[in-house]
Amino acid sequence: MLVLSGKEQQRVAFPNFGMTVEFLRVEGSRVRVGFDAPSHIGIQRGEQVEQMDLAGDRQLAGDLDDFGGTESNRKRNYDFRNRLNTANIAMNVLQKQLVAGLVDDAAATFSDALKMFSDVDHVVCNRFPVSAAKEKESDDRRALVVEGNANERELLAGYLRMCGYVVDTVQDGIDAMLYLANRSQRPDVVLLDMQVPRMDGANTVRAIRSNPAYQDIRIFAVSGLNRALTRVEIGHDGGVDGWLFESLEPAAFADEIDRCCPTV
Structure with missing residues (x-):
């Protein structure tokens, strides 16, 4: 598991995935965390979790057709979508925990979410290897x-x-x-x-x-x-x-x- 001790202005990058996470400010029990991600990665406030629009997932599914149409590739696509969806949910849970002031719970969720995005980043890296x-x-x-x-x-x-x-x-x-x-x-x-x-x-x-x-x-x-x-x-x-x-x-x-x- 990837575990972080967060400091202000500390950033973590997932280059293959095009995403960075940054601790913007730490004040007592409140932590501001910034997420910079591609447009197809949905990151919403906690109160919006129940209203998540499935259109983004359908768009992502279409984008992932680039992986190929074989049965093996379809299974990879399915696994990729599941991993990405789980990571997105974790991000929303994290946001809600931060709003509620549950700093310890948020820290654990943040570590889990980074591990999830790291897994997705690994999938992307393997699918589109360097020359x-x-x-x-x-x-x-x-x-x-x-x-x-x-x-x-x-x-x-x-x-x-x-x-x-x-x-x-x-x-x-x-x-x-x-x-x-x-x-x-x-x-x-x-x-x-x-x-x-x-x-x-x-x-x-x-x-x-x-x-x-x-x-x-x-x-x-x-x-x-x-x-x-x-x-x-x-x-x-x-x-x-x-x-x-x-x-x-x-x-x-x-x-x-x-x-x-x-x-x-």
Whole structure:
């Protein structure tokens, strides 16, 4: 399950699905959440749930004819519509819970809804895959996410998997070093939270860079700290390949990695 710890202005994107979710404002027991979605995704206020118009679903069913007319594709269409409808209902329930001030219930519904949209996004991605050249390029890309916060760790790992990475996760620097020592196939990229417990990010960077066997690994620091305070340099030989601020959304993480390491 995808679980989030929401902060103001935090955004979650489903690129294949064309949808983003953003926490706009958090004030006590009231939370404002924004949903940016294609026109065929119906998102309504809670009091309108009972009056949902089926025309949108019929239009979506027509749009999904592009999947093809075989029995197998019709079953996929049916499954897609069911998943999408369930996710839409969850969004409406969420809205009603927020209006009623049921913040804890809304948080649980929000996590469930994001998982549902993630499933739909996965279906779209599989049905309309990237080009063969791009797909082959990403087949062997591997990433290790080193993050002490379980919610953030799984969110980032899940997004990178959707971007074509094979992803493993650990919770601190010591586990990261044990992972590297015990794997014959090492990651191309390490995303390292600079404040992980036990062995912090700066010491983990130094430990990785001191081992010649790990010289090909790209390291990206993930932190809200000023880099100067960590005494970590930018540079592949003795430091990190890039510095990513925690406030960046997952899509920006992936874009920055691709920009700095186009051949990974």
